[in-house]
Amino acid sequence: MTDKSENKNSQGGxxxxxxxEGAAWSIFGYLIAGLVIWGGIGLGLDHWLGTHFLSLVxxxxxxxxxxxxxxxxxxxx
Amino acid sequence: MNSIQFAAGPGFQPPSTSDFNLPPAFGHSLYATKPxxxxxxxxxLISAFFIASSRKAAVVPSKMQFAGEMIYGxxxxxxxxxxxxxxxxxxxxxxxxxxxxxxxxxxFGIVPFLQFPxxxxxxxxxxxxxxxxxxxxxxxxKKQGLGKYLKGIAFMPGVPKAVYIxxxxxxxxxxxLVRPLTLSLRLFANMFAGHLLLLVFITGGDYMLHDPHxxxxxxxxxxxxxxxxxxxxxxxVQCLQAYIITLLTALFIAGALADEH
Amino acid sequence: MLSxxxxxxxxxxxxxxxxxxxxxxxxxxxxxxxxxxxxxxxRVVPMFEKAYSARTEAIQGGxxxxxxxxxxxxxxxxxxTAQLADARGEAQKIREEAxxxxxxxxxxxxxxxxxxxxxxxxxxxxxxxxxxQQAITSLRTEVGxxxxxxxSKIVGEALEDxxxxxxxxxxxxxxxxxxx
Numbered sequence: 307m308t309d310k311s312e313n314k315n316s317q318g319g320x321x322x323x324x325x326x327e328g329a330a331w332s333i334f335g336y337l338i339a340g341l342v343i344w345g346g347i348g349l350g351l352d353h354w355l356g357t358h359f360l361s362l363v364x365x366x367x368x369x370x371x372x373x374x375x376x377x378x379x380x381x382x383x
Numbered sequence: 384m385n386s387i388q389f390a391a392g393p394g395f396q397p398p399s400t401s402d403f404n405l406p407p408a409f410g411h412s413l414y415a416t417k418p419x420x421x422x423x424x425x426x427x428l429i430s431a432f433f434i435a436s437s438r439k440a441a442v443v444p445s446k447m448q449f450a451g452e453m454i455y456g457x458x459x460x461x462x463x464x465x466x467x468x469x470x471x472x473x474x475x476x477x478x479x480x481x482x483x484x485x486x487x488x489x490x491f492g493i494v495p496f497l498q499f500p501x502x503x504x505x506x507x508x509x510x511x512x513x514x515x516x517x518x519x520x521x522x523x524x525k526k527q528g529l530g531k532y533l534k535g536i537a538f539m540p541g542v543p544k545a546v547y548i549x550x551x552x553x554x555x556x557x558x559x560l561v562r563p564l565t566l567s568l569r570l571f572a573n574m575f576a577g578h579l580l581l582l583v584f585i586t587g588g589d590y591m592l593h594d595p596h597x598x599x600x601x602x603x604x605x606x607x608x609x610x611x612x613x614x615x616x617x618x619x620v621q622c623l624q625a626y627i628i629t630l631l632t633a634l635f636i637a638g639a640l641a642d643e644h
Numbered sequence: 645m646l647s648x649x650x651x652x653x654x655x656x657x658x659x660x661x662x663x664x665x666x667x668x669x670x671x672x673x674x675x676x677x678x679x680x681x682x683x684x685x686x687r688v689v690p691m692f693e694k695a696y697s698a699r700t701e702a703i704q705g706g707x708x709x710x711x712x713x714x715x716x717x718x719x720x721x722x723x724x725t726a727q728l729a730d731a732r733g734e735a736q737k738i739r740e741e742a743x744x745x746x747x748x749x750x751x752x753x754x755x756x757x758x759x760x761x762x763x764x765x766x767x768x769x770x771x772x773x774x775x776x777q778q779a780i781t782s783l784r785t786e787v788g789x790x791x792x793x794x795x796s797k798i799v800g801e802a803l804e805d806x807x808x809x810x811x812x813x814x815x816x817x818x819x820x821x822x823x824x
Contacts, residue, residue, distance in 0.1 A: 328630075328634040331631055372553060426679055426683075430683045434688060455688070456692075475689060476681065480677065480680050505665055
C-alpha cells in the first residue's frame with residue numbers, strides 16, 4: 307500500500323471506528339446511492355435498448371460496488 | 384383520498400396527505416398558513432428562551448440558565464466536540480441553531496393547540512438540508528481547495544483505475560444527492576407519519592364518539608387513550624430526529640474536514 | 645377530489661404530492677433559520693461560552709486557592725515542628741543546667757556543712773584542751789598547797805619562803821612524773 311492509502315486508513319479510523327454510529331449512517335448512504343445510481347442506469351438502458359435484464363444487472367452491480375466501497379472506507383485496516 | 388373513502392354515505396374519512404394542506408388562516412396569502420406561523424413562533428420562542436437563560440452568564444446558574452446550558456452543552460459537547468473534535472467551536476452556533484429549530488418545531492406536533500409539526504411540510508427539511516449541504520461542502524472546499532476536495536470525493540486512493548467507473552458515480556451521488564436527500568426526507572417522513580398516526584387515533588375517536596351505535600361510543604375512549612399514548616412515543620421520535628439531523632450534519636462536517644478520500 | 649375540500653385547498657393542487665416543496669415555505673424556512681442562527685450566534689453562544697470559561701476559571705482558581713492553603717498549612721506545620729523541637733532542646737538544656745546547678749549547690753552545702761562541723765569540732769577540742777590546761781594548772785596549785793601543808797605538818801617546819809616552797813613542790817612533782 308502506498309503512503310497515501312495509509313494516511314487514508316488513519317482517517318478512516320477516525321471517521322469510522324472512532325464513531326460507530328457515524329460509520330453506520332455513512333454505510334447506509336453508500337448502499338442507497340449504489341442501488342439508486344446503478345439500478346437507475348440499468349433501468350435507463352432497458353428503456354433505451356428495449357431489454358429487461360439490465361436493471362437487475364445494474365442493481366447487483368450497484369450493491370456489489372457499494373459493499374466494496376464500504377469495505378474500502380471502513381473495513382480496510 | 385376518494386378511493387379510500389367508505390362507499391356508504393358520510394362514513395369515516397381516514398386522514399390523508401390532504402390533511403397537511405392547511406388553508407391560509409386569513410385572507411388568501413400563501414404566507415398566512417399555520418406551519419409558517421409556527422416556524423416564526425418557534426424562532427421567537429427559542430430566541431427568547433435562550434437570550435433570557437444566557438443573559439446573566441452566571442458562574443452559579445439559575446434554574447433557567449441551567450436548563451438552557453444543558454441543551455447548549457449537549458449540542459456543544461456531545462455532538463460538536465465529540466464528532467468534529469479539534470476546531471469544533473466554529474460550527475457550534477450552526478449546530479445549535481439546527482438542533483433547537485428542529486426539536487422545537489417537532490415538539491409543536493404534540494403541544495396542545497399548536498399540534499402541528501412544521502417539519503411534516505417537506506419544504507422546511509429541504510431548507511435545513513440545503514443549509515447543511517452548503518456548510519459541509521464549503522468547509523471541505525475551504526480546507527482542501529475546490530479541485531482537491533472534488534477529486535478526494537470522486538477518486539478514492541488505493542483502488543485500480545478501472546474500478547473508478549463503478550465507484551465514482553456512487554461517491555458523487557452519495558455526497559451530492561443521497562446525503563441531503565436522506566437528511567431531509569428522514570426528518571420529513573418521521574414527522575409526516577407521526578402526525579398522520581396521531582390524526583388517525585384522534586379523529587377516529589372523535590368519529591366513534593359521534594356514531595349512533597353505543598358500541599362505537601364505548602370504544603371511542605380507547606382510541607383517544609391510544610392517541611395520547613402515541614403522543615409520548617411521538618415525543619421520543621421528535622427528539623430523536625432532531626438529534627439525528629444535527630448529528631449527521633456534524634458527521635458530514637467532520638468528514639469534510641478530515642477525509643481526503 | 646371532493647369539491648367541498650378542493651374549494652378549501654386551491655393552493656394544494658400542486659402540493660398533492662407531499663414531496664414537492666412550496667415556494668412560500670422555502671423562503672420562510674430560509675429566513676427563519678437564518679434569523680435564528682444570527683440571534684443564537686450573536687447573543688446566546690458567546691454568553692454561554694462566557695459562563696463556561698468563568699466557571700472553569702472559578703474552579704481552577706478555587707483549586708489553586710486550596711493548593712496554596714495546603715502549602716501554607718504545611719509550612720506552618722513545619723515551622724511549628726521546628727519550634728517544638730527548639731523548645732524541647734531548650735527545655736533539655738535548662739533541665740541539664742538545673743541539674744548541674746543543683747549538684748553544685750548540694751556540693752557547696754555539703755562542703756560548707758563539713759567545714760562547719762570541722763570548725764565546731766576543732767573549737768570544742770580547743771576549749772577542752774584549754775579547760776584541761778586550766779584544770780591541770782589549778783590542780784597543780786592546789787596539790788602543791790596541799791602537799792606543802794602536808795609536808796610542813798609532817799616535817800614540822802613552816803616553809804614560809806614561797807620560792808623554796810614552790811621549788812620543793814616542783815621537785816616533788818617531777819619525781820612523781822618520773823616515777824610514773
